[in-house]
Amino acid sequence: MTEAFKKYICKTCGLIYDEELGDPDSGLAPGTRFEDIPDDWYCPLCLVGKSDFMLLDSTKEKSPSDSAPKRKAKSRADVLIIGAGYAGWQATENVRQALPDAEISLLTACDGTVYPKPTLSMALSQGRTPDDLKETTADQKAAELNIGVKTLTKVISINAQRKKVMTTSGSYQYDKLILATGAKALTPKVEGNAAKDMLTINDLPAYRRFIEALKGKKSVTLIGGGLIATELAEDLISQSIQVTMVIRGAHLMSQILPEAISQTLEAKLQAKGVQFYKNSELKEMHQSETGYQLHTDQGEQFETDVVVAAIGLAPILDLAKKAKLKTNIGICIDQHCLTSNPDIFAIGDGVESEGVLQAYLEPIRRQAKAIAAYLKGEETHAFKVLPSLIKTKTPSLSIMISPPLHATHGQWESTLMVGDNQRLLYKDGDKVSGFALSGELVTSANALYKELFSA
Amino acid sequence: MISQIVEKDLKPLTVSIDHGQYTTEVLTKIGQAGGFRHHIPSLNNGDLNLFGTIQDMATISEECMSTGFMMWAQTVCAWYIENSENEWLKSEIMPKMVDGEYFGATALSNPMKYFAGIEDLKLSAEETEDGYIINGTLPWVSNLLEGSSNHFFGSIFSVHDHDKNYEKDVMALIPCDLEGLTMKQMVEFIGMEGTGTYSLLFDNVFLPKKYLLADPLKPYLEKIKAGFILLQTGMAAGVIKGSINEMEKANLTLSEINEFLDDSPEELKEDLEDAIELIQTLCEDPFIAGQEYIQSVLEARLLGAEMCKRAADSVMQHTGAKGYLVDAAAQRKMREAYFVIIVTPSIKHLRKEISRLEAA
Numbered sequence: 001m002t003e004a005f006k007k008y009i010c011k012t013c014g015l016i017y018d019e020e021l022g023d024p025d026s027g028l029a030p031g032t033r034f035e036d037i038p039d040d041w042y043c044p045l046c047l048v049g050k051s052d053f054m055l056l057d058s059t060k061e062k063s064p065s066d067s068a069p070k071r072k073a074k075s076r077a078d079v080l081i082i083g084a085g086y087a088g089w090q091a092t093e094n095v096r097q098a099l100p101d102a103e104i105s106l107l108t109a110c111d112g113t114v115y116p117k118p119t120l121s122m123a124l125s126q127g128r129t130p131d132d133l134k135e136t137t138a139d140q141k142a143a144e145l146n147i148g149v150k151t152l153t154k155v156i157s158i159n160a161q162r163k164k165v166m167t168t169s170g171s172y173q174y175d176k177l178i179l180a181t182g183a184k185a186l187t188p189k190v191e192g193n194a195a196k197d198m199l200t201i202n203d204l205p206a207y208r209r210f211i212e213a214l215k216g217k218k219s220v221t222l223i224g225g226g227l228i229a230t231e232l233a234e235d236l237i238s239q240s241i242q243v244t245m246v247i248r249g250a251h252l253m254s255q256i257l258p259e260a261i262s263q264t265l266e267a268k269l270q271a272k273g274v275q276f277y278k279n280s281e282l283k284e285m286h287q288s289e290t291g292y293q294l295h296t297d298q299g300e301q302f303e304t305d306v307v308v309a310a311i312g313l314a315p316i317l318d319l320a321k322k323a324k325l326k327t328n329i330g331i332c333i334d335q336h337c338l339t340s341n342p343d344i345f346a347i348g349d350g351v352e353s354e355g356v357l358q359a360y361l362e363p364i365r366r367q368a369k370a371i372a373a374y375l376k377g378e379e380t381h382a383f384k385v386l387p388s389l390i391k392t393k394t395p396s397l398s399i400m401i402s403p404p405l406h407a408t409h410g411q412w413e414s415t416l417m418v419g420d421n422q423r424l425l426y427k428d429g430d431k432v433s434g435f436a437l438s439g440e441l442v443t444s445a446n447a448l449y450k451e452l453f454s455a
Numbered sequence: 456m457i458s459q460i461v462e463k464d465l466k467p468l469t470v471s472i473d474h475g476q477y478t479t480e481v482l483t484k485i486g487q488a489g490g491f492r493h494h495i496p497s498l499n500n501g502d503l504n505l506f507g508t509i510q511d512m513a514t515i516s517e518e519c520m521s522t523g524f525m526m527w528a529q530t531v532c533a534w535y536i537e538n539s540e541n542e543w544l545k546s547e548i549m550p551k552m553v554d555g556e557y558f559g560a561t562a563l564s565n566p567m568k569y570f571a572g573i574e575d576l577k578l579s580a581e582e583t584e585d586g587y588i589i590n591g592t593l594p595w596v597s598n599l600l601e602g603s604s605n606h607f608f609g610s611i612f613s614v615h616d617h618d619k620n621y622e623k624d625v626m627a628l629i630p631c632d633l634e635g636l637t638m639k640q641m642v643e644f645i646g647m648e649g650t651g652t653y654s655l656l657f658d659n660v661f662l663p664k665k666y667l668l669a670d671p672l673k674p675y676l677e678k679i680k681a682g683f684i685l686l687q688t689g690m691a692a693g694v695i696k697g698s699i700n701e702m703e704k705a706n707l708t709l710s711e712i713n714e715f716l717d718d719s720p721e722e723l724k725e726d727l728e729d730a731i732e733l734i735q736t737l738c739e740d741p742f743i744a745g746q747e748y749i750q751s752v753l754e755a756r757l758l759g760a761e762m763c764k765r766a767a768d769s770v771m772q773h774t775g776a777k778g779y780l781v782d783a784a785a786q787r788k789m790r791e792a793y794f795v796i797i798v799t800p801s802i803k804h805l806r807k808e809i810s811r812l813e814a815a
Contacts, residue, residue, distance in 0.1 A: 011574060045642060047592045047654040048577060109813070154809075156754045157733050162725065166733070168757045170765070171726050205814075318747070 007056040008034050015045040016056060071139050073148035076173040077105035079375065080165065082155050082319070083180030084108035084138060085203070086117055087348025087364045091178045094372035096145045104147040107165070107172065109154035112138025113204060118361065120207045121231035122393045125238035130208040158323035160341050176343055178371060179320060179331060183313035183349040183359060188223060192284040194292050198223070199308045201232070210308065217305035218242055221294060223282050225252045229310035230265070231393040237272045238395070244275040244304060246282050246296060248311075256390070256403035258412035258424045261438045268396040282307075313359050315350035330357050335382040336374040337367050345371050356385045356405055363388065387434060389449045397438055400445035402453070404434035416441065456488040457514045469519040470782055472649035477600070479558055481522055482529060485515065486555020491530050494682065495537045497545065498553050505682060506738040509689035516693020517700070520791035521647050523690045524798075528598040528608075531686050532559025535609040536628065538679050539668040544628060548607065560598040560608035562655070563683070564799035566624075569611075570676070571800075571808060576624065578612035578657060586663045587614065587627070593655040599631055600651055601638045606631040609668060625670040627662060635660040646790030681741040681752045684800070688734050691759030691795045695727050698770035698788045705773040705785075718769040723762070730758050750812045757805040760796045767792035 005020035017023060017037075022030040026044055028037060034053070041050055079095050079102055081088050092106055106112070114135040119126070123133060142149035150167075157166045164173045185200035199210050214220070220236050222229045225247030233243045249255075251262040252269075266276065277300050284295040291305040315330040326332045326340035330352030337345045337353075347367045349359040363385070370383035385405060392399040397420060404410065410428030417423075421439035425432045432452055437445050465481050472478065485491065492499050493507030508530050516523025529552065536549040551557040568574040578591035589612055600606045611626045631638065638653040669675035702720040706713055713719070734755050737748075767789040771778050778785025796802055 042592060042656075043594075047594055047639065047641060047656060049592060052575070052577070154754065154813075156751070156758060157729065159729050162729075164729075166726070166729055166758065168754060168761045170761075171729070 008053040009056045010043045011052050011054055015043055017053060071142035071149050073105040073150040074103055078102040078175045079104045080172055080174035081106045081178045081180060083182055084110060084112040085182050086361060088180035089114060090364055090368035091180055091347050091371055092145055092147060094368040095375060098372035098376040106147060106149045107153050107155055108151050112149060112151040114141050115204050120201055121228055122235050124235045130204060130211055155319060158319055160323045163343060179346040180348045181316045181319055181350050183315045186312050186314050187309045188282055188311060190282055190285050192286040194285045194287045213306050219304050220306045220308060221304040223309040224311040225249055227253055227392060232310060233269060233274055234394050234396060237274060242273060246277045246280050248281050250279055256401055258436050260414055260424060261399060261422055261436055264420055265394060265397045313349055328352050335384060337371045337383055354385045358388055360388050387453055398442045399438050400442040401436045402434050402449055457490055457511045460484045460488060461514060461518045465518050465522060472519055472521050473787055475648035477649050477651040482525060483555035491533055491553045495533055495553055497537060498550060505685055505741055506735050509686060512689025513693035516690045517697040520690055520694045521650050523693050524647060525598040525650055527686055527690055528560045529558060531561050531683055532609050534679060534682050535668055541668060543665050558598055558606045560596055562593050562596045562608050562610040566611035567799050571804060576613050580612045580614050582614050586661055589657045589660045589662055591657050595652055596655055597650040597652040599653050602632050604630060604632040624672045626668040626672055627666045628668055629662060633660050647794050681749060684752050684756045685738055685741060688756060688759045691763055692731055694788055694791045694795060695762055695766045698766035699723050701770050701785045701788060702773040713773050716772050718765045723766055726762060746812050750809060753805055753809050760802045763792040763795045
């Protein structure tokens with residue numbers, strides 16, 4: 001029995017060589033098997049050699065992905081939002097509520113999936129996969145809010161004079177523009193042939209990559225000792241993964257947490273097997289047989305399976321600069337979240353207000369309200385920078401903190417300490433500008449916050 | 456100057472170039488008028504004005520993008536030499552190329568796809584003491600003339616030792632009159648026919664080392680990449696402008712009904728101005744290192760191609776049946792615009808590259 005005839009396709013020009021038909025023009029009789037073609041034969045269309053042909057496998061055709069009903073973004077909007085993270089969707093929701101009849105459109109470079117971002121540092125212990133985190137698709141959310149949305153569309157420039165934004169698939173006019181372009185996760189500058197394998201986690205797609213990388217692995221090294229790195233450490237040890245933390249500072253969360261509480265937390269994490277390298281910075285990351293070999297500037301060397309950097313965020317300023325908006329570390333905004341351009345607002349992790357950057361959800365909610373109220377012509381809900389109240393996702397030790405907005409001249413003072421239960425106040429002279437509670441004392445956090453900051 | 460060349464020399468030839476006439480006459484005129492010079496600092500009083508070359512290329516492409524494409528090949532080839540460390544090429548070849556006496560081309564489509572992981576490298580060579588013996592085939596290289604000693608193209612090939620062990624990739628300038636180099640016109644294209652486009656067969660072609668452009672290759676490619684891509688936007692800007700011209704002409708009689716179409720000449724014009732402004736900014740320093748800049752360059756190039764798509768569609772719809780006639784300018788512009796869309800880097804290639812950079 002003879003084997004069925006096969007087809008081969010030229011990768012350069014797409015010409016198909018069909019064994020059944022041959023290529024009589026170049027002397028190949030019908031029925032000539034591809035493997036029997038002389039090596040000096042060339043593609044009759046583009047002259048490339050035999051090696052540039054590949055077997056045409058008809059079973060491998062891809063099926064198009066299923067598509068939900070699209071909410072098309074209009075090319076002209078009363079309010080145009082760029083970005084579909086928490087800030088972008090919050091702004092959209094609040095503006096829709098304030099302006100029921102406005103034409104609202106949202107453009108985003110990502111797929112616009114709505115998901116709870118804080119969950120990214122605790123999903124493992126919740127037993128949730130990246131897919132479980134999806135709440136709605138961009139199209140569903142857009143339908144719910146009666147807005148237009150265009151996903152996977154990156155805005156490459158803003159023309160503030162003509163009030164329009166440019167994307168590679170056309171331009172969009174706006175009356176008012178809201179920038180919710182966020183921040184990007186920083187990575188340390190590291191030498192070595194595996195430096196590019198370092199992961200960061202600042203959105204759902206990145207989290208998905210992290211989960212992929214984690215499959216079947218036993219150890220993770222976290223670069224950084226801030227809030228997110230600490231929460232990730234807790235989440236990973238809950239899954240019996242060996243965690244190593246390389247921390248530039250002297251203790252965990254040194255920018256927001258007093259040393260007394262960090263020490264307690266560190267001891268608890270250490271008891272669960274977390275290895276700390278403090279006052280240390282990663283310098284080199286090399287491929288090794290099983291994973292990676294890491295070198296720090298303190299001379300420490302160790303092996304690990306996965307490396308995640310969580311050393312902080314940097315506001316994305318590219319578009320703001322193209323629109324010639326005033327920027328400092330973030331995009332500068334006033335109490336209405338207006339930028340230096342009266343038709344452009346900004347919201348979220350990328351903004352700076354009164355010299356302060358806050359990458360938390362709570363200020364974003366108030367920013368969204370401020371924008372919506374202003375657009376409605378109301379002077380209520382003006383945004384002002386307030387100290388945040390943060391509950392860390394650290395099951396080993398309950399912690400609630402309200403870090404001082406400007407931690408320059410004052411210091412932490414312990415006012416209560418009973419075992420794991422501590423209360424510290426941040427004092428600048430006589431003024432209390434922050435606090436930290438641990439253990440059972442966290443139950444008093446809300447009252448204390450109100451007492452101190454809501455006059 | 457360039458616009459005079461368009462009126463006097465290019466316009467009478469546009470249709471026959473579109474039909475397949477290859478001429479270096481117009482290129483020589485452009486060279487004499489300084490159109491290939493702006494982005495070559497060593498021949499431009501130390502001034503690197505990439506945008507100047509792009510503007511001239513746009514002016515040419517507005518009338519005839521086949522000529523604009525040859526101008527791109529010419530100017531990018533000079534760009535290769537200028538950014539190399541080969542003093543011989545710089546003194547013996549480049550000045551004549553910039554003046555329009557010599558003609559330059561580029562065969563980097565395959566290498567670009569090779570570096571993007573789309574194809575394998577098609578040329579390989581064995582290194583000898585004073586040169587390289589090259590074998591392989593290159594499909595579709597433009598602005599060439601068979602056996603010409605005045606035509607050169609930049610190309611990349613892999614180098615192996617006597618035992619066929621791969622050593623490295625290098626880039627060199629290759630003259631068209633080398634022994635063993637066969638040039639064939641195998642196919643007929645629907646546009647860009649008068650651009651001197653050939654398939655090249657290398658059969659033990661000996662290339663002397665004095666033609667070497669880059670070894671090591673990687674840092675050199677990093678250096679030339681943004682300029683290479685940005686120069687292509689001259690073709691896009693020109694063909695879009697040419698389409699707008701045709702649409703405006705059509706609107707003299709058809710404006711009432713054309714109002715029902717999507718992309719009006721006014722809208723395209725405004726978008727084109729914005730895009731050109733963006734390109735001008737990116738041209739200020741084409742050597743900025745890092746992912747952010749190169750991504751912006753790729754996005755600008757993608758924007759050019761996507762706008763070509765809109766222009767190609769809109770020019771046909773605005774002109775209607777008149778644009779559907781043989782040799783109508785509208786359908787020529789449409790065919791030219793599709794070239795910008797599919798020439799390396801094509802829209803799909805650009806999207807792949809941008810999404811790769813974004814994921815990094």
